[in-house]
Amino acid sequence: MIPDLENLVKLQEIDLKIKEQEDAKEQYPVAVKDFLGQIAQAEDDKSVIAAKLERLSADTEKLNSQIVKLRENLSKSEEKLNTIKTNREYDAVHAEIETQKEMLSTAENKREVLETETVNNRVALEETETECERIKSELQPQIDDLNAKIEAIDSNIAEIVKEKDVVSPNINPYTMRTYDSIRTKSKSGKAVAVVRDSKTCTTCFMVLRPQLFSEIRKGDRFIICENCGSMLVWGGTVPGLVPA
Numbered sequence: 001m002i003p004d005l006e007n008l009v010k011l012q013e014i015d016l017k018i019k020e021q022e023d024a025k026e027q028y029p030v031a032v033k034d035f036l037g038q039i040a041q042a043e044d045d046k047s048v049i050a051a052k053l054e055r056l057s058a059d060t061e062k063l064n065s066q067i068v069k070l071r072e073n074l075s076k077s078e079e080k081l082n083t084i085k086t087n088r089e090y091d092a093v094h095a096e097i098e099t100q101k102e103m104l105s106t107a108e109n110k111r112e113v114l115e116t117e118t119v120n121n122r123v124a125l126e127e128t129e130t131e132c133e134r135i136k137s138e139l140q141p142q143i144d145d146l147n148a149k150i151e152a153i154d155s156n157i158a159e160i161v162k163e164k165d166v167v168s169p170n171i172n173p174y175t176m177r178t179y180d181s182i183r184t185k186s187k188s189g190k191a192v193a194v195v196r197d198s199k200t201c202t203t204c205f206m207v208l209r210p211q212l213f214s215e216i217r218k219g220d221r222f223i224i225c226e227n228c229g230s231m232l233v234w235g236g237t238v239p240g241l242v243p244a
């Protein structure tokens with residue numbers, strides 16, 4: 001292969017490394033945001049249950065003092081029975097006692113419901129706490145790792161650009177212009193397809209016509225792929241394969 005094409009392949013590798021870093025610069029912060037969102041969601045789930053438990057505790061406390069008050073009233077009414085003189089009075093106090101007993105029973109049932117709910121929510125809180133810790137211990141190291149990588153990206157790119165500055169001057173301007181124009185239009189950032197014995201364009205996998213393949217195989221110039229527009233460059237024999 002002529003040095004020009006060899007350098008072109010090197011340049012492609014360098015540019016792909018730069019692109020990888022540039023893509024990472026966009027993707028890593030998105031991943032960090034997603035991980036932080038997952039942690040925030042887990043914290044939120046925890047807070048929702050904790051707040052519910054607080055409400056339940058306040059409701060139970062309120063109900064407890066209501067029950068104390070109802071019991072006091074009931075004892076007072078029952079004491080009244082001893083001092084009653086007429087049947088009418090007796091009926092009235094008796095009715096009062098019945099009502100108080102009903103209210104007390106309703107309040108006690110309600111308290112039982114609250115207690116069950118409190119127990120269930122305590123279990124749920126414990127589970128959510130465990131889950132939250134699990135998520136944090138799983139994601140936090142990944143977030144730290146990504147943040148460290150994000151911080152290193154610019155200096156990584158600067159290092160790779162130095163490699164590019166060594167290779168680029170060794171490529172003839174025509175080849176360079178063609179390469180740049182194809183690369184900037186390519187979504188993958190790939191302009192060069194290195195052809196080997198598989199006789200296909202390694203970008204679009206089109207099988208190359210025998211005449212085209214032997215042209216490329218001479219290794220003295222690049223040929224544009226009719227299908228995808230890549231610069232087809234001979235890359236030699238793949239080790240282990242019998243040459244065509």
Ligand SMILES: [Zn+2]
Nearest residue numbers: 201204225228
């Ligand atoms: Zn192609």
